[in-house]
Amino acid sequence: MSAVGQQPAVPAQVMQAQVLIVGAGPVGVTLGNLLGTYGISTLLIERNLDVLDYPRAVGIDDEALRTFQSAGMADAIVRDVIQNVPMRMYTADRRCFAEIQPTTREFGWYRRNLFSQPLGEATLRLGLRRFEHVSLRSGVELLDLVQDEAGVQASIIDEHGAQATLRAQYVVGCDGGRSTVREKILKLPYEGKTHPAKWVVIECDGDPLDAPYTALHCEPQRPYVCLALPYGVRRWEFMLFPGEDGEQMLAPEKVRELLREHVRDVDALNIIRARVYTHNSRVAGSLVCGRICLAGDAAHITPPWIGQGLNAGLRDAFNLAWKLAWVLQGRMKPELLASYHEERHAHVKAMIDLADLFGAVLSQKNRLLAWCRDKFFLAIKDIPRVRDYVLQMKFKPMPSFSSQAVMQDDVRNRSDLVGRMFLQSLVENGAGEVMRLDDLCGGRFVLLSWRCDVLAAAEPGLRSRMQAFGCDYLQGVRSRSGPRGQVLAGAGVVIQDYENKLNAWFKEKGVDWVLLRPDRFIAAAGRAGDAPEVVARYLDQVAA
Known part of the structure; x- marks a missing residue:
């Protein structure tokens, strides 16, 4: 039987959709929700009948929550999330050498949050019900894809063996690490490595420990991870050694043997x-092949050490959704879709390399090397600059783009700003409503100026071009800078800097305006007098 809220199995006739998403895991369903907000007709197909009840991803970061926010799903997701969770790292003799709990909320959310992937997936699937033009069909498997200049023809089969044909303009493979789209149809290389050690992941309810944090225990005798999940669930992840059979280690007596050292009354645990799992570090040779794209584990897979596997896939969805929408709506040149590969591939590789480094250091089984590692970390933990670098997660590679979807070739442009994600703060609109900046911007491009009208001297047609492209104009002013009860007038929609964060940012960066993409990356930035020409040149570069 299909999951609640899903539509019946695929009928035999040919169906039409602007976008076909293969795979309805968290990345595919997030992409479906994003496309739904843009008005794109979308069909998701999923081979499984319901959400898989496996111990899967548990960490979502600030960028992920910003993605859910753009899809109108952040509040629903956060209802089942533990926010602002610290991470502790312990030496071989169980001394804490680092506690990571970033205080920054630069993008509007905390950087470390824990959730249950099955719960999150179910919530995201419910979100699809908001859109008549988006549907999810479970128990449906992809057989083949054939693309031409106008679109892609998909052959599919449902759980009863009935085959059907679907015609879509674009297809996105979100069908996991063993992706049919990548492996069998596109035959793309999945470059990287499979790590030799396997890990057994165990979850129980009725959390028996008072430990509201994620703990990485770097003990050579058996490295393990222990963390608290929502609703009283506790997870352990234990490394397996050569000769230990994975399936045998899942036997109830073996599971309790692993837990016996860490829980007072292991027999009272309810193992749910x-x-x-085997850790992999791999990335597809290309994320865009004509009209077919890859996202999530179908595109790349990373070890869980820095909690970026799912988060990387959600970045894919945020980057790809608006580009598909702008191309399909005739606003952007179709060749700009290639920027999805350019912008995501290099960053994904950087994240995988960092995860591999963390794993090699923290899961060290050689006792002498583990002793040297512990001495090093204990020695540097009281050095303020190093401590801040670790505790604030400044080691995390931040995306920085230089593709055709941003203006990196303009000598007046700020290359240190362009291609990076813009901050998100609270702002106040003309009606006195306080809201997050992204909620005010909506799913569109935004030209945001600071305390000046950068379009005052623009050619009359520029505003019309911006509107046709899907770009709004906002003017930011200091909070309470006008007469009481009034906001200083401007040509665009005027917003007040409710938290005084925009003022600090523009002052530090030395620019008067930024052009923000729908995924909140800076497409262009500069001084007031340059804005009309640079914005016009950007439209020449990307607009259809």
């Missing part, structure tokens, strides 16, 4: 799920 256990599974063996």
Whole structure:
């Protein structure tokens, strides 16, 4: 039987959709929600009948929550999330050498949050019900894809063996690490490595520990991870050694043996799920092949050490959704879709390399090397600059783009700003409503100026071009800078800097305006007098 809220199995006739998403895991369903907000007709197909109840991803960061916010789903997701969770790292003799709990909320959300992927997926699937033009069909498997200049023809089969044909303009493979789209149809290389050690992941309810944090225990005798999940669920992840059979380690007596050292009364535990996983570090050779794109684990897969596997896939969805929408709506040149690969591939590789480094250091089994590692970390933990670098997660590679979807070739442009994600703060609109900046901007481009009208001297047609492209104009002013009860007038929609963060940002960066993409990356930035020409040149570069 299909999951609640899903539509019946695929009928035999040919169906039409602007976008076909293969795979309805968290990345595919997030992409479906984003496309739904843009008005794109979308069909998701999923081979499984319901959300898989496995121990899967648990960490979502600030960028992920910003993505859900753009899809109108952040508040619903956060209802099942533990926010602002610290991460502790312990030496071989169980001394804490680092506690990571970033205080920054630069993008509007905390950087470390824990959730249950099955719960999150179910919530995201419910979000699809908001859109008549988006549908999810479970128990449906992809057989083949054939693309031409106008679109892609998909052959599919449902759980009853009935085959059907679907015609879409674009297809996105979100069908996991063993992707049919990548492996069998596109035959793309999945470059990287499979790590030799396997891990057994165990979850129980009725959390027996008072430890509201994620703990990485770097003990050579058996490295393990222990963390608290929502609703009283506790997870352990134990490394398996050569000779230990994964399936045998899932036997109830073996599971309790692993837990016996860490829980006072192991026999009282209610084990709700256990599974063996292999860590992989791989990325597809290309994320865009004509009209077919890859996202999530179908595009790349990373070890869980820095909690960026799912988050990387959600970045894919945020980057790709608006580009598909702008191309399909005739606003952007179709060749700009290639920027999805350019912008995501390099950053994904950087994240995988960092995860591999963390894993090699923290899961060290050689006792002498582990002793040297512990001495080093204990020695540097009281050095303020190093401590801040670790505790604020400044080691995390931040995306920085130089593709054709941003203006990096303009000598007046700020290359240190362009291609980076813009901050998100609270702002106040003319009606006195306080809201997050992204909620005010909506799913559109935004030209945001600071305390000046950068379009005052623009050619009359520029505003019309911006509107046709899907770009609004906002003017930011200091909070309470006008007469009481009034906001200083301007040509665009005027917003007040409710938290005084925009004022600080523009002052530090030395620019008067930024052009923000729908995924909140800076497409262009500069001084007031340059804005009309630079914005016009950007439209020449990307607009259809």
